[in-house]
Amino acid sequence: MVKVTLHYGHPLTEITGKAREEVIVKKGSTVLSLLKNLATKYGDVFKDHVFSNCERNQVNKGIIISLNAKNISEEAEKIKIEDNVFIGIFRPAGGG
Amino acid sequence: MKQLFGYAGKVLRVNLTNKKILRQNSREDIIDKYIGCVGYAARVLWEEIKPGIDPLGPQNKLIFATGPLTGTLCPASGSHEICTKSPLTGAWAESRSGGFFGPKLKFSGFDFVILEGRAKKPVYLLVHDGEAEIRDAKELWGKTVHETTEVVLEEIGDPEASVACIGPAGEKLVRFAAVMNDKDNAAARCGTGAVMGSKKIKALVTNGIQEISIAQPEAFDKAVTEANEALKKNMPNIHTIIPLGTIGLVNIYNGRGALPTKYGHTGYFETAEKISGETLENTFLVKRRACFGCSMGCDRYSEVKSGPWATPPHQGPEYETTAMLGSWCLHDNLEAIVRANYLCNNYGLDTISTGNLIAFAMECYDKGLLTIADTGGLELGWGDSAAIINLIENIAKREGLGDLLAEGVRRAAAKIGKGAEELALHVKGLEIPAHEPRGEAKSTALLYATSPRGACHMHPYWTGSWEFNQWTGGLIELGLPWPPPDRFAETGVGKGLAVKLLMLHGIIQDITGVCRFPALGKEDDCITPKRYARMLSALTGREINQFELMKISERVLNLEKCFNVREGLTRKDDTLPRKMREPIATGPTKGQAVTDLDGMLDEYYEACGWNKKTSTPTRKKLEELGLKDVADELAGMAKTPKT
Secondary structure, rough: OEEEEEEEEHHHHHHHHHOOOEEEOOOOOOOHHHHHHHHHHHHHHHHHHHHHEEOOOOOOOEEEEEOEEEEEEHHOOOOOOOOEEEEEOOOOOOOO | OOOOOOOEEEEEEEEOOEEEEEEEEOOOOHHHHHOOHHHHHHHHHHHHHHOOOOOOOOOOOOEEOOOOOOOOOOOOOOEEEEEEOOOOOEEEEEEEOOOOOHHHHHHHOOEEEEOOOOOOOOEEEEEOOOOOEEEOOOOOOOOOOHHHHHHHHHHHHOOOOEEEEOHHHOOOOOOEEOOEEEEEOOHHHHHHHHHHOOOEEEEEEOOOOOOOOOOOOOHHHHHHHHHHHHHOOOOOHHHHHHHOHHHHHHHHHHHOOOOOOOOOOOOOOOOOOHOOOHHHHHHHHEEEEEOOOOOOOOEEEEOOOOOOOEEEEOOOOHHHHHHHHHHHHHHOOOHHHHHHHHHHHHEEEEEHHHHHHHHHHHHHOOOOOOOOOOOOOOOOOOOOOOHHHHHHHHHHHOOOOHHHHHHHHHHHHHHHHHHHHHHEEEEEEEEOOOOOHHHOOOOHHHHHHOOOOOOOOOOOOOOOOOOOOOOOOOHHHHHOOOOOOOOOOOOOHHHHHHHHHHHHHHHHHHOOOOOHHHHHHOOOOOOOOHHHHHHHHHHHHHHHHHHHHHHOOOOHHHHHHHHHHOOOOHHHOOOOOOOHHHOOOOOOOOOOOOOOHHHHHHHHHHHHOOOOOOEEEHHHHHHHOOHHHHHHHHHHOOOOOOO
């Protein structure tokens, strides 16, 4: 099993009720499988926000999925999770 | 003079030494080549101030500038910029603010106000309906920004007027003092408030009912509608900036390893959630607010009702303020941050520089470069709310350690010595803001090094948006490399060209007099150069396309650069502090560092057509841009190469 620190940006902070959480996942599982598990945990609002078509494994193009700060949105299905990684799910935003 | 559609048509020139007030026509030759706002101010300052003058002396000039789109139905048109020679950097200074001052200045009949000389005693300037009056400000001197605003509005009997003023910090010539307007909007960076204080002018007050003429009203309306339709699709605004304000970026930046923390040690703050937009919303938020003509309404309005950090309702805090007075200082007390923001606003301090200086002081204290004797008995532990609040007071009043810090981090570090200069985080003397360049994107690192006003994440443009968020700004048809490379890549992937083009896009907002936020996004959901060109053409009656508009931006960028060259800045000033070359210590971006700034600079200079050895624009480039006179002047000073 491996530890993942998840980070969320708004509105996922509202949907999940948190900005950060640690989860334990099976070693070798993919980022996509993690996203699907989160969708099961947090329901349709989460799922509809993150996926354009969950059944077809299509992540919403307007979402950034980052793994240790690398944008892996289009590779979520392939990338296997290693221990102590940071995974972020955000809408692109910035300025300040 | 022919009618200038889109402009008020007049410049107010006020000599504070002899109290002479001149109403001049806005110069068509400058408008033709530079459009307005920062562009116009850059040309005036190039012509009218000599290199080497003391920024706090009477020979410096302070220009309040609007652009043709200011005060119109163009989205987010509530802008003005203040331009001068900076007392913090000795270089080009431009400082933008929102609110209502810019539009009201235009409605009062003036595109620009140029302040010259120095008053013998404190004064304020009343500008209304095409007229101006210098008034005694003896009773205002010493008052805070909020007090000044309230007293002045009551005195003139016009509660709808807009007041731009300095607080005690500007009066005390704190080198990063801000000019505040409408109480809590800040033209914060570069120390424009200190220049205003040096001239003993406390406030400008303005209002009026002059209409701005539109050359082609139907076409303008259509172009504005098209711009608004694009903005309706802007998801980042819809999901973050509108509901939470810019402070909504705290959790996002932290999760992406780009939240500057503990004075550059890392980009990851373990307790970031405590100072996030989500937490503000659930605790101290009173309401949202918007600037003139803006549908985004990114401003927050907060209040702490009781406790040691009790604070009356006021605007803020923004992302930059929260990060600089929060994670930068390893500080997670949001109540105290709200209080700190209020104090900075009221004293008239740039929150970015203030936060940088406070964290610098904590870093020096931590390393023994400052002792308890130096701090006057004030413990400067990381994350200490009382220390932060105390230092803000001391800086604004130039008391104790605050007097040293009020000089800015470059000068303060030089005085402290003992290696402090290696710790100070600034570029050209302007304190680094709350975008961690190692964690966000290497284009941000390049921007910090090359922005004419010093380390800045937004001027001329937030270049990090390209790789960090994969936003085009509508620049692909203008040559923006696409798709963007990895955000941590440095050379060989087009970052020099990209930074140049993104800067030119940003300068469009700076010369037309509007806020930058609507220009951030993709082709179909932001205001692109093409959309700005359409609005500008219909407004002014002068047909201009996006390519021509970008060319004018390039002229302005080169003029700002030449302003700096004339002041003696060279390639060695386009640099980054040593810490940016050290790896980030923790979090998602652990290990990231800037490794080849020189390589990035070479690529940028090549893209700009500038000499790589000196960074000076070549004669060929300057003549191409219609700046032969600038090239001649620099050559006369032996500051340009022969080609």
